[in-house]
Amino acid sequence: MDVPTLEVFNSIVGSSSKTSWQYIITNYRIPKAITAIIAGGGLAISGLLMQTLFRNPLAGPFVLGLSSGASLGVAILILGAGAISGIFSTFLLGPWSLVVASALGSFLVLLAVLAVTLKVKDTMAILIIGLMFGSLTGALVAVLSYFSDAEQLQQYIFWSFGSLGNQTWQGISILSLCFFVGLLLSIYSAKSLNALLLGENYAKSMGLKVKKNMLLLILATSILAGGITAFVGPIAFIGLAVPHLTRQFIKTSNHFVLIPAVALSGAILMLICDTIAQLPGIVYTLPINAITSLIGAPVVIWLLVRKRKLIF
């Protein structure tokens, strides 16, 4: 649906000549744009936190099985709710429970990955373990889907395609809350993130309470990635690619600069992806997950080929 540019501004201030245009702008396009900004910024921050936390340039919410954990949480909720019928299940499927299930799922996976990381110091091993957790949760979701009925399955499948649209204002306020809590926790942890750039032992030798700070970072990451995944579905590559893209333009490793910069780039990239997903003149809106992968994967390949090594 084309809305003339001038009418867009008129709709925002509430003086559009057509009520249908106004309805589209205020109830569909603006919420979608805000969702894109929050999702892009939040996922990018969570990717940055994980890359520093795991000392691994390939870390990101998707790679380390965080999104799969969130998927499992949501799958248990949606597919499991089928078993409990009636009013109780509609209560269960409210926006809050989706967030809690998703954040809890990603929190547990992240905790498990981190527990293994403390034992295994090899970064390659950590990535493989993350992938294994991904397949493990994937398998559990598959088992759950096998036993659920078509309606629930469809609801889950649509969620897993990822979508920035169809958000209510209530949903967006929960999403914003997750984003700001995650953002505040990250900024609060920025000094320890800087210390962790030297590794755990150096950080400890500079007086950092490493365990407490790592827990805080995991919490921030799962609130960000888990909360966002709950609303927009598992979105690939933003978390992994944006921190690397940002480092191309910003020549500092200081997290006090990187966190806002990464959030901004993530938001911009997500808006671009969303624009591509619904280019004017095309009737269909493509799944956002496909677009982010189409853009993100070449970016990572390009960075690797050009520099032969991903540094962080």
Next chain:
Amino acid sequence: MDSFSQHTVINCQDLSIGYQNKKKVAVIASAVGFSVTQGTLVALVGSNGIGKSTLLKTLTAMLPTVSGSLQIDAKEITAYSSLELSSKLSVVLTEAPASKNLTVQELVSLGRQPHTNWMGKLTQNDKDIIQQALEDTDLDSLKNKNCFELSDGQLQRVYIARALAQDTPLIILDEPTTHLDLYHRAAIVKLLKKLTVEKNKTILFSTHEIDLAIQISDKMLVMTPQNIVFDSPSTLIKQGAFDVLFPKEIVVFDKNTGRFSVT
């Protein structure tokens, strides 16, 4: 040595070191006793696997003591909070920093962390100390380079500069001369010597460069399977401490030259 004019920085008595968990205790060395006064350069030597790293980890509180007393600045190491200890001792580890995308200046500035606020804001005093650390390690011309652009010898100086920026009386280094050629090994050890003389730092470093350590360090800690001895290099040579350092089949120590040679 005039151990009365300078105060004692490290003092351990009947110290046992090793690894312990709930099930068992693996003691690596026991009855360790030595004390180091301020402004001394101490080299820790011993063959591979003898427990040098265990001793260093214990001295830097990364590993708890098994038993006995270990005092840093006349206070038991266990009585320090990690933040308090970070203003007493700084470390240079063998592990490379997780990130090499930091510039030299950024990495050295991280040494100020124990002294800055939650945002890590650098005051003019902090900046002066960082600049001094860069100058002391001859890194001023490299300060805007990224760490991945540097050679191993330069990187080692960066790590030492970071420890200097932390501004602690005691610096402990784990094998700072590995991966370096003879010239750069000597340069690093000379730099450490300079810091003890000019800055009155107390520096303890582990090394496999026994020849170099004999020539330049004030005191040496020699670890053998039987015991740990601590004295000046010349006394240790007289005592024959280096003769028992390695099995005699392959290398022997020449007391006159102060060097090992292959038999």
